[in-house]
Amino acid sequence: MVTKRTTAVLLAVALVIAACSATADSTTSNPPSTVAHTTATQLSTTSTLVVTSTTSLPPTTTAPQTTTTTTTTTTLAPTTTAPPRPTTKPPTVKHTVEQLDFSNTPQMVAVKPGDTVIWVNNGLSAHDATSGADPTPDGAWASPVIQPGESWSRRFDTPGTYPYFCTLHPGGMPGRIVVEG
Numbered sequence: 001m002v003t004k005r006t007t008a009v010l011l012a013v014a015l016v017i018a019a020c021s022a023t024a025d026s027t028t029s030n031p032p033s034t035v036a037h038t039t040a041t042q043l044s045t046t047s048t049l050v051v052t053s054t055t056s057l058p059p060t061t062t063a064p065q066t067t068t069t070t071t072t073t074t075t076l077a078p079t080t081t082a083p084p085r086p087t088t089k090p091p092t093v094k095h096t097v098e099q100l101d102f103s104n105t106p107q108m109v110a111v112k113p114g115d116t117v118i119w120v121n122n123g124l125s126a127h128d129a130t131s132g133a134d135p136t137p138d139g140a141w142a143s144p145v146i147q148p149g150e151s152w153s154r155r156f157d158t159p160g161t162y163p164y165f166c167t168l169h170p171g172g173m174p175g176r177i178v179v180e181g
Ligand SMILES: [Cu+2]
Pocket: 102, 126, 127, 128, 166, 167, 168, 169, 173
């Protein structure tokens, strides 16, 4: 009697355990397969995003380099063009002394450093213009003989007073060039 009851209880317990283990297996095995699909989908989406971002980088890097080169070239051109203009501007100021028989007119000429004096012989005789006081040349400068109708010029750069005369005629036709500082 006791053995039959014990066997019945053991069978009942075995059935309960078997039922519980079967339920546990089915519950545990389903979720992992679902998770696996979700992960696969996420990976494929991520790989697509990486390819897209890599393709967009090269154009962004190339554009700034081209713009910088163009700006530098445009700025240099006007700066290089400006300097040559002042170099060609220095004006030449000329002063005329008329040589007659027998005087220089005007007798005194005031000039600025760098100016040029031109002696024009409008007389009937030949004359010259020689630095110094009649009758002694000082050797600073001297014109050749200036024939009637001809002229001769000299540039004066250093401030000072420069007397001159004509070596061909008595009295020397005295004149004076004053270079103002
Ligand atoms: Cu003379």
